[in-house]
Each structure stands twice: as C-alpha cells, then as structure tokens.
Amino acid sequence: MNPLDVSAATNRWSTRPAVEKLWLFGGLLLCAMLLPPPTAAPLVVVATLVVTLTLARVRARLFFLALLGPAVFIVLGAVPIAVSLRGGLHVEPGGLDLAVTTGLRAIAASAATIGLAVTTSVADLLDLARRAGVPAALCHVADLTYRLIGILIRSVGAAREASGLRLGLRNPRVAISVVGTQFALVFVRATDRAHAMSEAMSLRAEPGMTAVLTADRPARPARLLATTGVLLSIVGMSLLLARMWHVG
Structure with a gap:
C-alpha cells in the first residue's frame, strides 16, 4: 500500500x-x-x-x-x-x-x-460513485488506473534503488542517462502491466462489474x-x- x-x-x-x-x-x-x-x-x-x-x-x-x-x-x-x-x-x-x-x-x-x-480510501469513493449512478465502466477504468499507478510508483522506486546500489547516480551526467533509461523502462512496463491487469480483472468479472468491499455507513x-x-x-x-x- x-x-x-x-x-x-x-x-x-x-x-x-x-x-x-x-x-x-x-x-x-x-x-x-x-x-x-x-x-x-x-x-x-x-x-x-x-x-x-x-x-x-x-x-x-x-x-x-x-x-x-x-x-x-x-x-x-x-x-x-x-x-x-x-x-x-x-x-x-x-x-x-x-x-x-x-x-x-x-x-x-x-x-x-x-x-x-x-x-x-479509493474503495469508498468508487462505491459512492457507483451508488450515485456513475457508469460502471467508468468506475472500472478508474479502478484499473489507480491500481496501475500504484504498481508503477513501486516499480520506479525499485529501479531507482537498484541504480543507486550500482552507483548509477554517482554524477549528474550518468544520473541523467540512468533516469532517461528508467523512464523508458517504466513506459514499456506500464503498457505490459495495463494489458495484464485488464485481462486479470476481465477473468474475475465483466468490465464494470467488479465490486469493492466497503461497510455500509x-x-x-x-x-x-x-x-x-x-x-x-x-x-x-x-x-x-x-x-x-x-x-x-
């Protein structure tokens, strides 16, 4: 989280x-x-x-x-x-x-x-949106996007830590090259992860039909x-x- x-x-x-x-x-x-x-x-x-x-x-x-x-x-x-x-x-x-x-x-x-x-929490906001009549497909896209952003943030953190351990950030010139490579990696990974997450959630339920567990308050x-x-x-x-x- x-x-x-x-x-x-x-x-x-x-x-x-x-x-x-x-x-x-x-x-x-x-x-x-x-x-x-x-x-x-x-x-x-x-x-x-x-x-x-x-x-x-x-x-x-x-x-x-x-x-x-x-x-x-x-x-x-x-x-x-x-x-x-x-x-x-x-x-x-x-x-x-x-x-x-x-x-x-x-x-x-x-x-x-x-x-x-x-x-x-995002789960509470999505549940509120569904109850307010927001289209289920739109809530589904918002849920996927939020999950993907979380995965990419962790990926960027892991890539930066790995570069630091390899002394990839030892000077500004090398750091710029390393950061550019990381952004390219994250872009490719974002496409792959988005496709994989979309398929995984489609196997769980029809798009827009996935539910979030929230208490009725x-x-x-x-x-x-x-x-x-x-x-x-x-x-x-x-x-x-x-x-x-x-x-x-």
Missing part, C-alpha cells in the same frame, strides 16, 4: 461515511474555485489543515509532502503568466496580480483535494448540517473580506 492508502485506512476519520468527507472537501474545493482567491484561499487552506491534521489526525509530513509537488508545479506555471519575454524580459501589466490569484486558487483547491485523498444529517454551516461561514467571511478590501 502506498502512504496515501495507509493514511486513508488508519486516520481518525477512516470510518466516517465517504459522503460526509466528500461534502466537506468538495465544498472547500468549490469555495476555492468560485470565491475571490485573495480572501477565500487562506480560509480554505486553514480549514483543510484544521480538519485534516487536527480532527482526522493525518501526519503533517505526509500531507505537506503530497502538497509539495502540486505547489511547485503551480508556482512554476504561474511565472509565465506574470513574466513575458516578448520585447525583452519584463512583467506583464496586470500579470503579477493574475499569477498570484491563479496560484492561490490552485493551491487551495489542491489542498482540499489532497485532504480528501489522505482521509478517504449512512451519513449523519447533523454532521452534514455542521459541514454546511462551516462552508457557509467561509463563503460569508470571504465575501465580506473581499468587499472590505475593495472598499478600502
């Missing part, structure tokens, strides 16, 4: 119904996407941290490591929005504000998504109402702060 699976299975909220966690983190995701980023993004991130680290007791190191990759990608992607090379290196008019708001929105949305990932209306209250509070505070900011 990868660290996200372990966290989803062992955190304090692991036994809570998936619909309650989806209502919370999905609501935070919508707040990050729809509300003004300068005021909403900090509120969404703080709410996600409180829920994930304090209430669900997810390890802080795991959460921040999972967020680090998307955050770096977002920051690097925001640079071309603010800076232009046309006519020489310069900051685009209004580009810096657009880059900051885009980055804040994306990081807040990523934090909410990761909060759901570290507190809710109905959502509690009181928790859904409390979550709705928190989300409405974030909406109200964000809009109020945005209005005060604009007026000021």
Whole structure:
C-alpha cells in the first residue's frame, strides 16, 4: 500500500461515511474555485489543515509532502503568466496580480483535494460513485488506473534503488542517462502491466462489474448540517473580506 492508502485506512476519520468527507472537501474545493482567491484561499487552506491534521489526525509530513509537488508545479506555471519575454524580459501589466490569484486558487483547491485523498480510501469513493449512478465502466477504468499507478510508483522506486546500489547516480551526467533509461523502462512496463491487469480483472468479472468491499455507513444529517454551516461561514467571511478590501 502506498502512504496515501495507509493514511486513508488508519486516520481518525477512516470510518466516517465517504459522503460526509466528500461534502466537506468538495465544498472547500468549490469555495476555492468560485470565491475571490485573495480572501477565500487562506480560509480554505486553514480549514483543510484544521480538519485534516487536527480532527482526522493525518501526519503533517505526509500531507505537506503530497502538497509539495502540486505547489511547485503551480508556482512554476504561474511565472509565465506574470513574466513575458516578448520585447525583452519584463512583467506583464496586470500579470503579477493574475499569477498570484491563479496560484492561490490552485493551491487551495489542491489542498482540499489532497485532504480528501489522505482521509478517504479509493474503495469508498468508487462505491459512492457507483451508488450515485456513475457508469460502471467508468468506475472500472478508474479502478484499473489507480491500481496501475500504484504498481508503477513501486516499480520506479525499485529501479531507482537498484541504480543507486550500482552507483548509477554517482554524477549528474550518468544520473541523467540512468533516469532517461528508467523512464523508458517504466513506459514499456506500464503498457505490459495495463494489458495484464485488464485481462486479470476481465477473468474475475465483466468490465464494470467488479465490486469493492466497503461497510455500509449512512451519513449523519447533523454532521452534514455542521459541514454546511462551516462552508457557509467561509463563503460569508470571504465575501465580506473581499468587499472590505475593495472598499478600502
């Protein structure tokens, strides 16, 4: 099991119904996407941290490591929005504000998504999707893709460890060659593993008919109402702060 699976299975909220966690983190995701980023993004991130680290007791190191990759990608992607090379290196008019708001929105949305990932297992999400009417074939593809990603991550880790033991990473020039070879190996292995997994699961059942074993845990209306209250509070505070900011 990868660290996200372990966290989803062992955190304090692991036994809570998936619909309650989806209502919370999905609501935070919508707040990050729809509300003004300068005021909403900090509120969404703080709410996600409180829920994930304090209430669900997810390890802080795991959460921040999972967020680090998307955050770096977002920051690097925001640079071309603010800076232009046309006519020489310069900051685009209004580009810096657009880059900051885009980055804040994306990081807040990523934090909410990761909060759901570290507190809710894929089996629970797939079961919830099936009950909500998502086509069985689509759930089947999602299940296969998730399993394949886990296998490939372990394969990359094993290949990197083997290269390190053979001193394949002793200097930058050799390391670049080794990493390129590993990526080529993983690409070929991904094709083979995907074909093998598809055949194996087809032998178990018709595509889309494979089931996941989950406990039947109905959502509690009181928790859904409390979550709705928190989300409405974030909406109200964000809009109020945005209005005060604009007026000021």
